[in-house]
Amino acid sequence: MLSVSNLSVQFGKRVLFDEVNVAFTQGNCYGIIGANGAGKSTFLKILAGQIDPTSGHVHLEPGKRMSILEQNHNSADEYTVLEAVVMGNKPLYEIKKEIDALYADYDDKNADRIGELQVQFEEMNGWNADSDAAALLSNL
Structure with missing residues (x-):
């Protein structure tokens, strides 16, 4: 898989x-365990493609994705645990936020954009994001 x-x-x-x-x-x-400064966060960022290694490579099986929930302990205080996990898939979460904002101020001008975003959301299996996050949490 990875x-x-x-x-x-x-x-x-x-x-x-x-x-x-x-x-x-x-x-x-x-x-992943280790002392502070041992490289745990760096390793995860490399796995997620956020930073590049000096050498070597990471291979993610086609059709799979890697997401990280950042370790800022206070950044998700206003969210449920489930919402915080869904936020770990940043591209999906950003699309969902934009769709919600466009629907909140809906007019005919933004209908095409909503349609484009919904196609992307479906392709990313967005309708199952909450149930997938719940399954992930129950398997911890």
């Missing part, structure tokens, strides 16, 4: 990862 091959990360002279190889398979739960 594999990492020969991944190295270096910041200046500091080597964070050197030739890491790992495969994450479907049906398993994984945890």
Whole structure:
């Protein structure tokens, strides 16, 4: 499902990862543990494609996606846990927010844009986002 091959990360002279190889398979739960500054967040950002490694590559199985729920402990205080998990799929969440905003101020001018966004939302399986997030939470 997700594999990492020969991944190295270096910041200046500091080597964070050197030739890491790992495969994450479907049906398993994984945890990343380590001391502060060990590179846990950096590793997750590399997996999600938010930052590039110094060398090596990440391969995500076609049709799969990787999302991260940021570790800012106070950023989701006004949301339910379920909403916070759905927010982890940022592209889907941004589309949903735009659709909601356009419907709140609906007129004929924004009907085409709503249609475009709804097609994208469907292609991203957006109608199942809440149930998928609930299933993910129940499997933790």
